[in-house]
Amino acid sequence: MTTGEYLFFGTFAFLFGAAIGSFLNVVIYRVPAGLSVVHPPSRCPTCEQEISPRDNIPIVSWLVLRGRCRGCGTSISPRYLVVEALTGVLFVLMLLHFGLSWALPAYLYLVAVGVALAFIDYDTKRLPDVLTLPSYAVALVLLLLPAILDGDWTSYLRAVLGGLALLAFYFVVWFIRPDAMGFGDVKFAGVLGIYLGWLSWGHVALGGFLGFLLGAVGGVALMAFTSAGRKTKVPFGPFMIAGAGLTILLGQPVIDWYASLAFGS
Incomplete structure (x- = not known):
């Protein structure tokens, strides 16, 4: 343009x-x-x-x-x-x-539902199923547009697998440490995995990592600057959503840098 x-x-x-x-x-x-x-x-x-x-x-x-x-x-x-x-x-x-790509509507929807869920989780410490569960269908339907019109079925398959992978990872973390996050976080993780997976497996890994990193930093900041203690429940949704968003917009240089270190390319 x-x-x-x-x-x-x-x-x-x-x-x-x-x-x-x-x-x-x-x-x-x-x-x-x-x-x-x-x-x-x-x-x-x-x-x-x-x-x-x-x-x-x-x-x-x-x-x-x-x-x-x-x-x-x-x-x-x-x-x-x-x-x-x-x-x-x-x-x-x-x-x-x-x-102006066919993928843009899908990511605009992610912005909308992500903003809503981040503020709701901040207020109520939960991610309502009425918003998280339909987002699976919306994401998969909207990403069908670039898959069909651009013939990018590889990215679509990776999106599906990415959603399953991040969902499974969060489920394991929740199963081991149910006090560390709510099950609503687990359910929305799969949605984020779909959007990250459409881009690359590196985005899935980085997005998941950044969510936990931001959550840890946010928890420490709350304890340092507020009356929150170690047992204070901190909403994790805003951090996982922010981690995914930052990865989508800024993650590619980080992924390329890590790949150059790991594989010498």
């Missing part, structure tokens, strides 16, 4: 991602509570006033309202702004990484 095309599609990706992020805020709030994400329309939890379309514009409305409800003035968490902006930025990064 030319510079102009990158600017056009990048802007569109950010705006589209921010809109998806606005919906993810609803998902993050309602799914753990067992509520519908489509009905009733969004409303202020304090004054129960339904949010009007002009106050529901991603990022812009929060800034215009200065983070307060128009009706009652109750403070609106800056998390809403963060989720919308973060999703928009991640959509742009995926576009820059994959270009």
